[in-house]
Amino acid sequence: MYALVDCNSFYASCEKLFRPDLKHAAVVVLSNNDGCVIARSSEAKKLGIPMGAPYFKVREECVAKQIKVFSSNYALYQDLSNRVMATLEEYAPEVDIYSIDEAFLRWFDMPPSHDHRRAAIQIKNTVYRQVGVPVGVGVGPTRTLSKLANHHAKKTGGVCVIDTPELLEHYLRITPVSDIWGIGRKLSIRLEQMNIRSAWELSRAHRPWLKKHLSVVVERTARELAGEVCLVDLDFEESQPKKQIVCSRSFGARVTDFITLRESICFHAARASEKLRKQGSLCAQLSVFYRTGRFNQNEQHISRFGTAKLINPRSDSAGLVDIAAEIAEKLWVPGYRYAKAGVTLTDFCPSGSRQLDLLEPLNPRSGEFDELSKLLDQINGRYGRGALVHGSQGINSGWHMSRDHASPAYTTQISGLPVVG
DNA sequence: TCTGGGGTCCTAGGACCC
DNA sequence: TCTGGGGTCCTAGGACCC
Numbered sequence: 188m189y190a191l192v193d194c195n196s197f198y199a200s201c202e203k204l205f206r207p208d209l210k211h212a213a214v215v216v217l218s219n220n221d222g223c224v225i226a227r228s229s230e231a232k233k234l235g236i237p238m239g240a241p242y243f244k245v246r247e248e249c250v251a252k253q254i255k256v257f258s259s260n261y262a263l264y265q266d267l268s269n270r271v272m273a274t275l276e277e278y279a280p281e282v283d284i285y286s287i288d289e290a291f292l293r294w295f296d297m298p299p300s301h302d303h304r305r306a307a308i309q310i311k312n313t314v315y316r317q318v319g320v321p322v323g324v325g326v327g328p329t330r331t332l333s334k335l336a337n338h339h340a341k342k343t344g345g346v347c348v349i350d351t352p353e354l355l356e357h358y359l360r361i362t363p364v365s366d367i368w369g370i371g372r373k374l375s376i377r378l379e380q381m382n383i384r385s386a387w388e389l390s391r392a393h394r395p396w397l398k399k400h401l402s403v404v405v406e407r408t409a410r411e412l413a414g415e416v417c418l419v420d421l422d423f424e425e426s427q428p429k430k431q432i433v434c435s436r437s438f439g440a441r442v443t444d445f446i447t448l449r450e451s452i453c454f455h456a457a458r459a460s461e462k463l464r465k466q467g468s469l470c471a472q473l474s475v476f477y478r479t480g481r482f483n484q485n486e487q488h489i490s491r492f493g494t495a496k497l498i499n500p501r502s503d504s505a506g507l508v509d510i511a512a513e514i515a516e517k518l519w520v521p522g523y524r525y526a527k528a529g530v531t532l533t534d535f536c537p538s539g540s541r542q543l544d545l546l547e548p549l550n551p552r553s554g555e556f557d558e559l560s561k562l563l564d565q566i567n568g569r570y571g572r573g574a575l576v577h578g579s580q581g582i583n584s585g586w587h588m589s590r591d592h593a594s595p596a597y598t599t600q601i602s603g604l605p606v607v608g
Numbered sequence: 609t610c611t612g613g614g615g616t617c618c619t620a621g622g623a624c625c626c
Numbered sequence: 627t628c629t630g631g632g633g634t635c636c637t638a639g640g641a642c643c644c
Contacts, residue, residue, distance in 0.1 A: 218612035225612070241611040259612085286615090286644045371642050404618070404642080433614060441609095482611055529613090588612095 190292040191333040197288035198226035220588040258590035262599040331411035334368040359387035435529020450581035455530040456511035468535040469500035475514040477528035491518040503556035
């Protein structure tokens with residue numbers, strides 16, 4: 188059996204945790220740059236604040252309804268997430284952390300006397316007691332069914348267990364296809380056109396037909412709904428290294444000059460390479476993009492994207508920042524109000540097994556760059572992120588995001604004055 | 609005026625191989 | 627009039643997830 192544990196309104200719950208005065212208040216949390224609503228406490232949901240709403244459109248409503256608004260504080264959320272996951276690991280040796288606020292547990296051979304419901308309730312209560320974050324627990328014979336159970340747990344007191352054929356049929360019948368994990372907007376429309384409206388109908392649909400007309404993904408989902416395990420359990424073994432690393436941000440204000448834009452690109456490249464080194468990988472491809480805002484009808488839009496393939500895979504900050512800056516320059520088109528920029532690293536290999544190029548002479552200085560990066564990581568590890576940066580990232584650059592409603596760093600330290608390199 | 613930031617997997621089609 | 631039958635690998639784009 189699988190159990191899916193999911194934190195309720197996670198970011199909003201985190202903000203409430205250190206503000207007992209807000210225990211019963213309506214709280215919303217905004218995305219970076221205070222752009223959209225990305226989390227709502229149950230009280231805020233009841234007051235009708237929609238998920239994903241642009242903040243400027245609901246700002247007045249929030250004031251009128253006395254809803255407390257927070258900018259997102261990811262350092263806080265990650266720290267609390269770690270505490271939740273550590274608690275879960277006491278309960279099941281096999282925990283697959285699926286996102287910042289949810290994890291799958293795998294239960295083997297639970298004796299019939301030990302009922303799943305009791306175990307789920309215990310997990311829910313323990314996390315709340317030890318960390319203070321409310322969670323819901325869904326239990327089922329496949330991951331897809333544990334997700335489905337978790338979805339219904341919100342209406343059944345925080346715990347929902349699917350462990351008999353009768354319960355399985357019941358929950359499948361009352362679940363519309365659009366609520367199934369893996370069935371998004373486009374697929375639900377297509378399934379409904381095919382007269383498949385409930386999870387029950389999908390689980391009974393003709394499999395080869397699903398595979399032919401939709402995809403293997405839908406076919407697997409149908410099997411999982413019927414109770415057949417299809418999703419591989421690789422993730423339970425060890426945490427897998429990422430296959431792609433993206434660092435991007437919207438600007439606090441529109442950017443029109445190349446210098447500022449390049450500073451942001453260098454910043455993202457440095458951060459991406461830091462993440463790359465942290466997971467012990469090298470990358471063989473680096474892409475840069477920047478674009479104007481997507482929503483303003485009255486201005487010209489442009490989107491720039493460029494990629495460099497690296498003959499010798501690498502992970503050093505200096506080199507990757509350089510390459511990113513070079514691409515950014517080639518892509519530059521003046522005269523637009525740019526809204527967002529980012530860097531993507533792909534094509535990874537483990538740093539221990541660097542594949543050298545047969546024809547390219549080995550750069551005798553590449554080792555120095557790696558040493559420099561190591562030093563950079565050590566200094567930033569000790570004095571806080573951003574203590575030592577590349578000059579090309581700029582100082583107090585004009586593109587950084589606004590966070591007008593940030594909560595304090597309750598559990599995490601913020602570094603002191605930046606040292607400039 | 610102001611609309612997030614990450615990820616994964618699959619597919620189709622093209623280039624190439626024998 | 628007639629023009630084989632297999633394969634692999636790579637990439638861009640789309641769908642999905644949180």
